[in-house]
Amino acid sequence: MVYKIRGVFYTLLFVPFLLIAQEKFTLSGTVIDNQSNETLIGVNILVPEIQSGTMTNEYGFYSITLPRGTYNVQISFLGFKTITETIVLDKDISRNFKLSESAESLDEVVITEDVERLDLKKPQMSVNALSINTIKQMPVVLGEVDVIKSITLLPGVTNAGEGSSGFNVRGGGADQNLILLDEATIFNSSHLFGFFSVFNPDAIKDIKLYKGGIPAKYGGRVSSVLDIYQKEGNSSEFHMNGGIGLISSRLLAEGPIKKEKGSFLVGGRSSYAHLFLPLFDLDNIAYFYDLNTKLSYRFNKNNSVYLSGYFGRDVFELANSFSNTYGNTVLNFRWNHLFSDKLFSNLSLIYSDYYYGLELAFVEFDWESGIRNFNLKYDLKHY
Structure with a gap:
């Protein structure tokens, strides 16, 4: 009887210490560019002591839950200097990090760690992520950086043919791809019947191509x-x-609405070859233009709003007898809200429109068609 009482006593004595040893806390925050305060997507947050880590989401937010302790947290991202910070995790901590660009030359990389032992939190098959800096370093045609042409250099991706718009992935058709710009659907991704894409490279931050195992959030x-x-x-x-450039010119302006809290971005692009056609007595018109805009404002650490838009048109006219006009219009209002250090939410109100107009004056034929899409979605992500 005495031994049983001792056993119960020791159990009651050591259980609180065992619970404390297993106690966990959450480290969360946002990672941004030190120069522009732009949020960074896909930044690695690594904890070498326990071989664990996470990545920032599409809005630069991260969250990781760890046992109580002291950790040397490494924040690394391609093209930026890696920083290491010692964090004593004895409570829930909100910590934002700023990364500075790195222009240093890299030595050869030798992999010595067994990657199979790493704690992989988010496996994803057949996905390629590209930054716009990587795309701008690829070979270009006629001096124009092109997003669609760049992804055709990836495995399993081919162009849809000369003079055709879009791209094919692993034998699929161009119409079987979903193209999103700030979560809004782009129905036609090309200018000049496929020679250029509708995406102004100066206004693009991040590109991700899913070639298989597509996440359910995209609808399939x-x-x-x-x-x-x-x-x-x-x-x-x-x-x-x-x-x-030889075909088009572009201009982009960005700056603060309120320093460190709000910003704006306005970018335009247009071709101008049609301006020289009258010099050759050609009564034809062929040009395109597009406009990118974005407004963002951070009210506090838990609430941010974004308003982004795109408008583009292609115009073709042949001797006042044939006219063809088409293009995309998208608008997206987003609200990011952080309920806690583990629960992230995004509310999006999206409008997408594609217009196609055809006029044949010599037969008095006038045709207009289009697609309009309204989308309201609310995403919740629990870490």
């Missing part, structure tokens, strides 16, 4: 999903940049 597609996000704009200082 036969071939692939191309998910593109625009920049949010520089909330630190005003910047303007552009370029002049």
Whole structure:
């Protein structure tokens, strides 16, 4: 009887210490670019002591739950300097990180760690993620950086043929791809019947192509999903940049609405070959233009709103007898709300429109058609 009482006593004595040893807390926050305050997608948050880690989501937010302890947390992202910070995790901590760009030359990389032992939280098959900086380093045609042409260099991706718009993935058709710009559907991704894409490279931040195992949140597609996000704009200082090419020119302006809290981005692009046609006595018109806009504002650490839009048109006219006009219009209002350090939400109100007009004056034929799509969705993600 005495031994039983001792056993119960020791159990009651050590259980609280065992519970404390297993106690867990959450580290969460946002990772941004130190120069522009732009949120960074896919940043690695690594904890070497327990071989664990996570990545930032599409809005730069991360969250990871760990046992109580002291950790050397590494924050790394391609093209940016890796930082290491010692964090004493004895309570729930909200910590934002700023990364600075790195232009250092890299030595050879030797993999010595057994990657099979790593705690893989989010396996994803057949997905390629590209930053716009990587795309701008690829070979270009006629001096124009092209998003669609760049992804055709990836395995399993081919163009839809000369003079055809879109791209094919692993034998699928161009119409079997879902193309999203800031979560809004783009129904036609090309200008000039496939020679250029509708995406202004100066306004793009991140590109992700799903070639298989497509996540259920996209609603399902036969071939692939191309998910593109625009920049949010520089909330630190005003910047303007552009370029002049053989076919088109572009100009982009970004800056703060309220420093460190809100920003704007406005970008335009247009071709101008049609301006020279009258010099050759040609009464024809062929040009395209597009406009990218985005407004963002962070009210506090738990609430941010974004308003983004795109408008583009292609116009063709042949001697006042044939006229063809088509293009996309998209608008998206988003609200990010953080209920807790583990529960992230995103509310999106999306409008997508595709217009196609054809006029044959010599037979008095006038035809207009289009697609309009309204979408309201509310995503919740629990870490």
